[in-house]
Amino acid sequence: MHMDDHDDGQDPKEKINYKAAFRLLYGLVKTRKRPFLVAFVYMSAATLLNLLIPIIAKYVIDTALPAKDPRALLLATGVYLATTLLFLYFNYLQVLQLARAGQGLIVELKHRILAHMLTLDLEFYAATPVGRLNARVQSDTSTLYALFTNTVITIVNDLMMFAVVFFVMAYYNLKLTLMLVPMFPVLAGIGWVFVKVTSPMFVRVRKIAAEVPGFLTEQLNGVGVLQAFGREADTSLKMEALNQKKFTAEINVELYTVVFFLSIVFLHPAATAAVFYIGGQMTLEGRLTVGVIVMFILYLGYLFEPIFRFSEHLSIIQRSFSAGHRIAKILELRPTLTEPDKPRFMNTVRDSIEFRNVWMRYKEEAGWVLKDVSFKLPRGRSLAILGETGGGKTTVTSLLFRFYDFQKGHIEIDGTDIRKLSLGSLRSAIGLVQQDIYLFPGTVMDNLKLMDTSIPDSRVHDAIRLMGIEAFFKKHPLDKKVKEKGANLSIGEKQVISLARAMVLDQEVLVLDEATSNMDPHTERLITTAIKNLLRHKTVIIIAHRLSTVRNADRVMMISGGEVKELGTHDELLALGGLYSKYYRLQFGEGE
Ligand SMILES: Nc1ncnc2c1ncn2[C@@H]1O[C@H](COP(=O)(O)OP(=O)(O)O)[C@@H](O)[C@H]1O
Numbered sequence: 001m002h003m004d005d006h007d008d009g010q011d012p013k014e015k016i017n018y019k020a021a022f023r024l025l026y027g028l029v030k031t032r033k034r035p036f037l038v039a040f041v042y043m044s045a046a047t048l049l050n051l052l053i054p055i056i057a058k059y060v061i062d063t064a065l066p067a068k069d070p071r072a073l074l075l076a077t078g079v080y081l082a083t084t085l086l087f088l089y090f091n092y093l094q095v096l097q098l099a100r101a102g103q104g105l106i107v108e109l110k111h112r113i114l115a116h117m118l119t120l121d122l123e124f125y126a127a128t129p130v131g132r133l134n135a136r137v138q139s140d141t142s143t144l145y146a147l148f149t150n151t152v153i154t155i156v157n158d159l160m161m162f163a164v165v166f167f168v169m170a171y172y173n174l175k176l177t178l179m180l181v182p183m184f185p186v187l188a189g190i191g192w193v194f195v196k197v198t199s200p201m202f203v204r205v206r207k208i209a210a211e212v213p214g215f216l217t218e219q220l221n222g223v224g225v226l227q228a229f230g231r232e233a234d235t236s237l238k239m240e241a242l243n244q245k246k247f248t249a250e251i252n253v254e255l256y257t258v259v260f261f262l263s264i265v266f267l268h269p270a271a272t273a274a275v276f277y278i279g280g281q282m283t284l285e286g287r288l289t290v291g292v293i294v295m296f297i298l299y300l301g302y303l304f305e306p307i308f309r310f311s312e313h314l315s316i317i318q319r320s321f322s323a324g325h326r327i328a329k330i331l332e333l334r335p336t337l338t339e340p341d342k343p344r345f346m347n348t349v350r351d352s353i354e355f356r357n358v359w360m361r362y363k364e365e366a367g368w369v370l371k372d373v374s375f376k377l378p379r380g381r382s383l384a385i386l387g388e389t390g391g392g393k394t395t396v397t398s399l400l401f402r403f404y405d406f407q408k409g410h411i412e413i414d415g416t417d418i419r420k421l422s423l424g425s426l427r428s429a430i431g432l433v434q435q436d437i438y439l440f441p442g443t444v445m446d447n448l449k450l451m452d453t454s455i456p457d458s459r460v461h462d463a464i465r466l467m468g469i470e471a472f473f474k475k476h477p478l479d480k481k482v483k484e485k486g487a488n489l490s491i492g493e494k495q496v497i498s499l500a501r502a503m504v505l506d507q508e509v510l511v512l513d514e515a516t517s518n519m520d521p522h523t524e525r526l527i528t529t530a531i532k533n534l535l536r537h538k539t540v541i542i543i544a545h546r547l548s549t550v551r552n553a554d555r556v557m558m559i560s561g562g563e564v565k566e567l568g569t570h571d572e573l574l575a576l577g578g579l580y581s582k583y584y585r586l587q588f589g590e591g592e
């Protein structure tokens, strides 16, 4: 169990690279300055209109009412209503504008992340859980969406509003305004303590919050095992403990947040009281009008509004920088296997595939996995690779696809170094049928075409006929729905489908990596016929343990410990009396 392997994908102690995160965020906005600027203008207009309202109130109280002038009153009411309507209109424009700009930005970002991820090496995917990548694309980008559509612009706007309100207040009464100033150091102090105390708490909550779904995914993925071993209660207990931990952490943070809010909330009535009392006294002394007191009270509400919003902004900014940091980290990754500078394109193998003295290791510090491997596979012929688990069979084929690069030797297709070939054209010329088969949600037909709708149905029917497996597809009709991960098919059935898929996709070269290792005798018989037919039409490398399959190949290569031990036809190797013949006797010892 990887309790530490939380989906956040980030060590809480890991230093956030603010510069890289900022560069990413700024880069996204840079090309969209205009739409964001327009949104800002709308927002400022709305705010300024809103700021007029206390002034209108003052006008009513200090001018219109004392003058007993119904027309001035009517005018004030009209201006008030118009101001409010305009305020709403600008608000509407601003929300719409921001949503449009923000969505555009997020769509671009998601596209960039996805397109980038798809280029990364298999090594990256082996090391990174899918859930984590999903979180990068989904939740990290929506955090950034909140940042761009709300936080940034609101903060700038709030600062501006603060300044304007202060200026207006000072204009009407400097003394009363200055009296409010001591409130700010107190506010700043409370804010500082709050951030200091709660930051580590928030990190902890996020970490635990990410652990819960991680744990759940793991356990539910393995629910079959859990039930078989009767460990459901155990898991349930662990889940409860984890949830309890989350509960405690959340409550702690909530406690501090509430205390923080209440102390700020209290500052508001305190300031109001000061205005009432001191402003009131000034009014009694005839130095201040009633209208100004009302205006001040209204403006105080305006001043506190952004302060309440502050902690929300803070958390979004903090989360946005972590999100930006994580996204930037992925975008910085470079695939080690890239298209060559001047790639040569290939459609098909015209002559042969050749390995010459190939040496390969996965890591510098690890040992050689392939040692001096050589073989030649002419077009239209087949090679079976046999050997113990971990012997290096899959590695041989991975090199052919350039999933990894080798350190010494040569791999050539039609005499061209595969490192000079376009990766895309190389990989589309070779088909792969693997041991663990992934089927996509859709119909059997969709999967046979690998979701390529341009392939005509007739090609699918032809392929099935060529392989002689019509009977199988009677039982599993082409319009049958494949559930997620092909859960409604057995492994053997999935293997049949993926073999047929290789035929449908019409690639000249096929690599079958233990593609027939999970079949019941009936399906196996079916597939042996299918493979026999495949071998007749394609250039095939087939990794298999079953000699019934191997025997159909033109040549057999025995690999052990990364070395080619024997290479020749079935008959030659049998006659050699070495590894292969021993292997053969083991499997067919009891006659066949
Ligand atoms: N991606 C990888 N990273 C590091 N080592 C690997 C990787 N894949 C395979 N190996 C190692 O290389 C050796 C050969 O593996 P593989 O080619 O998969 O064997 P086979 O297919 O014959 O069972 C094994 O020791 C295996 O542990």
Ligand SMILES: [Mg+2]
Residues within 6 Å of the ligand: 393, 394, 395, 513
């Ligand atoms: Mg293997």
